[in-house]
Amino acid sequence: MGSGRLPGKVLMDLGGESVLARVVQRVRRAVLVQEVIVATSVSEKDDAVVAECRRMQVPCFRGSEHDVLDRYYKCAQSHAAGSVVRITADCPLIDPDLVDATIRTFLDEPCDYASNALVPTYPKGLDVEIFTMTALARAWRAASQSYEREHVTPYLYEHPELFRLVSVTADADHSQYRWTLDTAEDLGLLRKIYASLGNRDDFGWREVLQLMRREPELAEINAHVLQKAGHA
Numbered sequence: 001m002g003s004g005r006l007p008g009k010v011l012m013d014l015g016g017e018s019v020l021a022r023v024v025q026r027v028r029r030a031v032l033v034q035e036v037i038v039a040t041s042v043s044e045k046d047d048a049v050v051a052e053c054r055r056m057q058v059p060c061f062r063g064s065e066h067d068v069l070d071r072y073y074k075c076a077q078s079h080a081a082g083s084v085v086r087i088t089a090d091c092p093l094i095d096p097d098l099v100d101a102t103i104r105t106f107l108d109e110p111c112d113y114a115s116n117a118l119v120p121t122y123p124k125g126l127d128v129e130i131f132t133m134t135a136l137a138r139a140w141r142a143a144s145q146s147y148e149r150e151h152v153t154p155y156l157y158e159h160p161e162l163f164r165l166v167s168v169t170a171d172a173d174h175s176q177y178r179w180t181l182d183t184a185e186d187l188g189l190l191r192k193i194y195a196s197l198g199n200r201d202d203f204g205w206r207e208v209l210q211l212m213r214r215e216p217e218l219a220e221i222n223a224h225v226l227q228k229a230g231h232a
Helices: 019-028 044-056 068-078 096-108 133-142 146-150 184-196 205-214 216-220
Strands: 038-041 060-063 083-086 113-115 129-132 165-167
Touching: 019 044, 019 096, 038 044, 038 068, 044 060, 060 068, 068 083, 068 133, 068 146, 083 096, 083 133, 096 113, 096 129, 129 133, 184 205, 184 216, 205 216
Parallel strands: 038 060, 113 165
Antiparallel strands: 083 129, 113 129
16 A cells, blocks of 8 residues: 555556455466465555455455565465465456466476566566465575565576576567556556456456557557666
8 A cells, every 4th residue: 555656556446446356356267376365564554455355355464564575475484385476466457367377387397486577578567476485485584685575576586596487478579568557647547448348357468458459549648657666
């Protein structure tokens, strides 16, 4: 709830549901995901997130607001996870088929970390990361930079000498599109996408791609927004 550019964004309305509800509902449709857990902070302002989780009947774990790596590790530990699929709550167009495809790659090519964002080919906002509990524990013990703690996974993908990394890429480069939620302009685009698709949330990312190609002016809504840098 404490987003710097768009405070409260994860509970904002998106076609009749909260952004968080859209993310949870979409990820729940991934066949290979065994359990969905919302990992939020102990900050008082995130009490609203906990209330929304109760409404959705989804497990919720509370941990450090700023040391998100610690929050992830303790959340995974409390649920005895063997591997973790990481989806950020500002991605309400996340595609369950893409989640499953990334998990299949992770299972088929033994590795410590797999992601469809290592090499950007998908629109921003479809990011899926998967890592073993062993890799997460190693990062939790060793990561010392503040950005490594805040952004959870940099210690993994910035140390290919320590971890086996696997990249999942699209059939073509679609990375020019921005479908994540960080600003009011992003929210405006996402609302138009949902409205154009009947405010359903069972559509796939290719349907959104077709919509953007039919109505190229949609991409202009947030084309000027710069992605917030995790670190320099």
